[in-house]
Amino acid sequence: MKKRFIGRLEYFGSLLFDLERKEYIPFDKDATSILFNISNFKDIDEIYYRYFSNKFNYLSYKSFIQLAQYLGIINDDYSLNVEFLVNEELELLNEYKILSAPLKVYFALTYSCPLRCKHCFSNSGDIEDSLKKNELSFEKIKEILKELKELGVYYISFGGGEPFDKDNFIQILKYSNDLNLVVFISTSLITFDKYYQEIIDNNIKIKEFKISIDAVSSRDYLNIKGRSYFDKLKNNLKLLKMYKEFNNEVSIRFHFVLNKLNYNDLPAFLNFAEQYEADKLSFSPIFITGRATKDLALSNEILKKIDTVINNMKERTRIEIEFFNVPLEVGKTGLYTGFGCGCGKTVCYISPYGDVLPSGMFINYKEKFSYGNLKNSSFKQIWLNTYLKEINNISEYDTRCKECEYFDNCRGGCRFRSFNEFNSLIYKDPTCYIKK
Numbered sequence: 001m002k003k004r005f006i007g008r009l010e011y012f013g014s015l016l017f018d019l020e021r022k023e024y025i026p027f028d029k030d031a032t033s034i035l036f037n038i039s040n041f042k043d044i045d046e047i048y049y050r051y052f053s054n055k056f057n058y059l060s061y062k063s064f065i066q067l068a069q070y071l072g073i074i075n076d077d078y079s080l081n082v083e084f085l086v087n088e089e090l091e092l093l094n095e096y097k098i099l100s101a102p103l104k105v106y107f108a109l110t111y112s113c114p115l116r117c118k119h120c121f122s123n124s125g126d127i128e129d130s131l132k133k134n135e136l137s138f139e140k141i142k143e144i145l146k147e148l149k150e151l152g153v154y155y156i157s158f159g160g161g162e163p164f165d166k167d168n169f170i171q172i173l174k175y176s177n178d179l180n181l182v183v184f185i186s187t188s189l190i191t192f193d194k195y196y197q198e199i200i201d202n203n204i205k206i207k208e209f210k211i212s213i214d215a216v217s218s219r220d221y222l223n224i225k226g227r228s229y230f231d232k233l234k235n236n237l238k239l240l241k242m243y244k245e246f247n248n249e250v251s252i253r254f255h256f257v258l259n260k261l262n263y264n265d266l267p268a269f270l271n272f273a274e275q276y277e278a279d280k281l282s283f284s285p286i287f288i289t290g291r292a293t294k295d296l297a298l299s300n301e302i303l304k305k306i307d308t309v310i311n312n313m314k315e316r317t318r319i320e321i322e323f324f325n326v327p328l329e330v331g332k333t334g335l336y337t338g339f340g341c342g343c344g345k346t347v348c349y350i351s352p353y354g355d356v357l358p359s360g361m362f363i364n365y366k367e368k369f370s371y372g373n374l375k376n377s378s379f380k381q382i383w384l385n386t387y388l389k390e391i392n393n394i395s396e397y398d399t400r401c402k403e404c405e406y407f408d409n410c411r412g413g414c415r416f417r418s419f420n421e422f423n424s425l426i427y428k429d430p431t432c433y434i435k436k
């Protein structure tokens with residue numbers, strides 16, 4: 001019988017992906033060992049007295065079993081509802097504390113885009129046929145998706161450029177659905193109307209549409225995004241609402257890249273999101289790379305003010321709001337416990353030409369940061385060598401972060417920002433205003 005959970009053995013224990021709830025659940029080594037033993041013996045008392053009685057008391061052991069039953073990981077008859085993937089590289093993963101594969105892959109499919117955003121990090125727009133030939137083919141993309149699934153990577157976020165501009169995009173979505181992958185799309189939505197019917201006809205299921213909005217008037221849209229498509233955006237947002245009737249599990253996220261030209265419009269952004277019934281609203285400060293020029297950057301004083309405005313907005317709306325900025329909350333700890341953000345450790349980016357990078361922001365420094373290219377290596381080969389790169393090996397780092405109460409969660413923030421500003425990966429995220 002098909003199991004509900006897919007298990008990956010990891011240096012810290014294991015990671016289970018729940019195919020029903022579509023989420024990962026991490027377990028430490030002891031918990032993983034209990035699960036493994038349950039697959040051999042169904043007598044849970046025997047397992048306890050054989051392996052765990054010298055480690056923890058019976059009550060905590062039983063509570064864990066009950067929790068696992070409640071989550072559906074262990075069935076009522078104590079059989080295991082998990083299919084563990086084979087992992088022959090555990091020794092290497094343990095030594096370098098790397099995951100067997102990322103949790104989420106940002107897959108940029110093309111540099112083609114109908115817009116010309118002033119801030120676009122990937123310089124997307126029209127592409128010449130000679131360059132288009134370098135982009136990964138439909139067959140290669142399918143091969144990569146299949147490999148990712150086999151490695152237990154279930155979150156795939158398609159972007160670009162404009163992913164809807166990629167030939168066969170609907171077939172790529174269909175293939176991802178067939179593989180049971182959880183699909184996120186990052187799009188301007190400008191050409192969505194062309195594909196809407198095909199999406200419905202093929203019963204395509206998307207977990208999240210992240211729509212880059214950036215401006216909420218025709219004049220500002222043209223100024224920031226370089227084309228007069230604001231009315232088109234509004235029409236396509238109506239179509240997206242129809243898609244939601246077809247797939248009520250989809251989440252609609254409006255995204256704004258904040259820069260000098262638009263940061264004063266935050267209240268209008270919230271009104272717009274409410275008017276179009278977005279589920280989520282997210283903001284990220286502009287990264288100065290690609291087409292983004294320094295005059296668009298936001299100072300730390302402005303970022304601090306934005307933080308206050310966003311916190312006030314959170315109190316007066318039902319929409320979930322996120323601001324991708326440091327500091328994060330005190331007291332939380334993520335899966336990655338080294339220095340810096342999770343880019344290259346829990347997530348990574350695949351460029352339209354097949355380069356694997358810690359994140360898309362590094363695309364303009366790919367000679368230094370590319371882990372490898374999927375045209376001549378498998379994803380697994382590339383990922384297992386990530387530990388060789390400096391960004392995955394930062395041991396001596398900013399003393400300000402070492403002393404900081406936010407460190408457990410923040411870990412020093414974005415590595416791209418440190419590199420972009422100081423030409424070094426060891427400094428705290430320069431947008432952090434907590435420590436001078």
Ligand SMILES: C[S@@+](CC[C@H](N)C(=O)[O-])C[C@H]1O[C@@H](n2cnc3c(N)ncnc32)[C@H](O)[C@@H]1O
Pocket residue numbers: 113119120121122159160161162163186187188210211212255256257284285286287288289290292
């Ligand atoms: C390059 S776009 C590709 C997908 C699609 N065309 C879009 O705009 O959503 C991927 C994401 O990066 C964001 N982005 C682009 N340039 C950026 C920059 N310089 N700083 C921060 N985010 C940026 C966009 O807003 C979008 O959410």
Ligand code: SF4
Pocket residue numbers: 113114115116117119120121122123124125160161162187188212
């Ligand atoms: S940010 Fe997205 S919509 Fe804007 S030019 Fe770049 S790829 Fe196109």
Ligand code: SF4
Pocket residue numbers: 326327328400401404405406407410411412413428429432433434435
């Ligand atoms: S000092 Fe470092 S750890 Fe603390 S909030 Fe700033 S970037 Fe994060």
